[in-house]
Amino acid sequence: MMRIIFLINMTLLLFACSTDQGPLLKAPEIQIQQSGSKASFRGIGVKNAKEAWVSGTHGTVLRTVDGGEHWLKVDIQGTDSLDFRDLELLNDHSILLMSIGTDTSSQIFKSVDNGENWKVVYVNKEPDAFFDGFDFWDENSGILISDAIDEKLYVLKTMDGGEHWSRVGAETLPDLENGEYGFAASGTGIVTMDGQKVWIATGGSSARVFYSSNQGMDWSVVNTPMVSGSPSKGSFSITFKDENNGVAVGGDYQIDSAAFSNVILTQDGGKSWNGIVHQETVPFKSCVTFLGNNSYLAVGTSGVSWSSDDGKNWTTIDTTSFHTMDFDQKSGIGWMAGGNGTIAKYTVK
Numbered sequence: 098m099m100r101i102i103f104l105i106n107m108t109l110l111l112f113a114c115s116t117d118q119g120p121l122l123k124a125p126e127i128q129i130q131q132s133g134s135k136a137s138f139r140g141i142g143v144k145n146a147k148e149a150w151v152s153g154t155h156g157t158v159l160r161t162v163d164g165g166e167h168w169l170k171v172d173i174q175g176t177d178s179l180d181f182r183d184l185e186l187l188n189d190h191s192i193l194l195m196s197i198g199t200d201t202s203s204q205i206f207k208s209v210d211n212g213e214n215w216k217v218v219y220v221n222k223e224p225d226a227f228f229d230g231f232d233f234w235d236e237n238s239g240i241l242i243s244d245a246i247d248e249k250l251y252v253l254k255t256m257d258g259g260e261h262w263s264r265v266g267a268e269t270l271p272d273l274e275n276g277e278y279g280f281a282a283s284g285t286g287i288v289t290m291d292g293q294k295v296w297i298a299t300g301g302s303s304a305r306v307f308y309s310s311n312q313g314m315d316w317s318v319v320n321t322p323m324v325s326g327s328p329s330k331g332s333f334s335i336t337f338k339d340e341n342n343g344v345a346v347g348g349d350y351q352i353d354s355a356a357f358s359n360v361i362l363t364q365d366g367g368k369s370w371n372g373i374v375h376q377e378t379v380p381f382k383s384c385v386t387f388l389g390n391n392s393y394l395a396v397g398t399s400g401v402s403w404s405s406d407d408g409k410n411w412t413t414i415d416t417t418s419f420h421t422m423d424f425d426q427k428s429g430i431g432w433m434a435g436g437n438g439t440i441a442k443y444t445v446k
Contacts, residue, residue, distance in 0.1 A: 122392040124403050124414045125431075125443040130165040138434035139283055139420045140184040140194065146428035150212075151440060152181035152194055160212060165432065165442045171212045179204065182228070183284030185259075187236040193218075193259045195228055195241070197281045203228040203243065207259050219253075219262050226251050230284035234292050240265075240313050242279050242287050242297055248272045250279070250297065252313055265313040276302030276328070282350070283384040283421035285334040288343075296367050298323075298345050300331010306345065308367045321370040323347055324357035332361070333383045336393070341366050344408040346395045348381030353399045356380045360395075362408050378402075379411045384421045386431070388445050396422050396433050417441065 132151075138159075140152035149165070152158045156176030159168040179196040186192055194206040194215075203221035208214060221228065226243040233239035237258050243251035249270045253262040278301050279286045289295045297307040304323035309316050323332045329351040337343035341364055348359035356377045361370040373379075380399035388394055393404045395411070396419035402411045419439065424431035429445040 122388060122390050122405060123446050124405075124412070125388070125394060125445050127401065127415050127417075127433075127441050127443045129417070129439070129441045130168070132159060132168045132434075132438040132440045134159060134168070134170070134438035136438055137420070137436040138438070138440065139180075139182045139281075141284075141421045141423045141432060141434050142184050142186040142192070143423040143425045143431055144186050144189075145425055146430040149423070149432045150184055150186065150192065151432070151434045152184050153434075154180050156181065158184075158194065158212070159440075164430075165440070168440065173206065173215045176206075178202075182281045183230045185231060185233055185239065187233065187258055191236065191258060193231075193239075195231055195284070197228045199227055200224055205241075205259060205262070218259055223251065227281070229279040229281040230287050232285075232287050232289045232295070234289045234312070238292075238312065240287065240289065240295055244278050245273050250299075250307065252297075254313055266309065266316050269315045270307070271316060271318040273299070274303045274305075277305070280331065280333045280347075280383075282333045285336065285384050285386075285421070286332065288335050288337060290337055291340060294340065294366075296335055296337070296343070298332035298335040298347070300325055300333065300347060301328055302326060304331040304347065306332070306335070306363075306367050306370065319368060319370065321345070321361050322358050322372040323361050323370070324349065324359060330357075333397075334385045334395075336385050336387050338387045338393075338407070342407060343367060344385050344387075344393055344395075344404075345370070346379070346382035346385040346397075348379075348397070348399075350381055350383070350398070353381035353397060360408060360411065373409055373411075375410060378413075384419075384433075386422055386424050388424060388431075389426055389429075392445070394422065394424075394431075394443075396420070396435075398435070401433070 136157035422433035
């Protein structure tokens with residue numbers, strides 16, 4: 098009888114192990130690369146283990162096709178005064194660039210021949226608008242957020258790969274609180290999933306998360322415990338492991354060494370958010386991404402932090418300053434980028 102009980106217990110244990118997502122990933126290996134630029138990079142897109150793009154100040158766009166051995170400048174005439182804060186690789190040959198700023202400084206450029214030629218597809222004409230970031234469900238359908246117009250987030254959507262944009266959610270978006278807005282820090286304050294869902298993280302006077310389940314037609318909003326209360330504080334980046342589990346990071350960019358309530362987690366698709374137990378371990382972060390298994394990576398001017406347990410605990414693995422990053426799950430290769438031309442390649446094993 099004891100032998101039978103032992104075998105049953107072992108079977109149950111093996112079954113439990115088989116339903117886990119596998120062994121925890123090791124901390125990513127980070128390798129600084131030579132970009133040949135002094136620009137501040139905040140836009141990034143990783144296509145595969147060989148090809149990646151970065152964008153930033155002074156209209157700077159760089160591309161590598163050899164895994165970062167060489168970074169080549171992509172020339173776009175008349176953009177020296179623009180700050181490209183976000184980019185999207187729509188498919189093997191189409192790329193979108195988003196610049197930020199007041200009035201007409203917020204623009205969208207598109208190339209359909211992998212960066213050989215570019216055209217302006219959208220120029221902001223709203224005096225109060227200031228683009229923050231965009232994300233895409235697929236190569237045709239995407240959504241963009243901007244600072245407030247009429248006390249609401251200014252949300253634009255495209256259904257044709259960025260060729261045309263129109264406002265959505267104006268009547269269904271909850272009002273912003275006075276002094277609440279999004280951050281154009283890494284283009285990742287907005288994230289899409291499953292063809293319909295989208296989340297937007299805010300900061301300033303209040304750090305909340307806006308959510309839509311139908312591509313921005315209808316919206317709800319929830320308060321979070323992320324640090325807020327001044328113009329430099331709030332949620333800067335948000336990402337999801339699946340439709341239920343997600344992480345948002347942020348803090349106070351003016352005091353980037355301070356660890357307040359800079360990481361929040363959700364397990365119900367963003368309907369509610371909780372802080373982590375050891376908040377003192379995570380200083381300011383401006384970008385977070387899901388690596389696979391149970392692991393997340395977050396970067397900021399305070400350095401690079403890694404979590405291997407769904408965001409509950411974090412370890413600083415590098416103190417180099419970065420603003421943004423992106424990751425190719427298939428190859429396990431990603432890049433991160435920051436100020437003064439800093440670019441690094443990271444490998445997940």
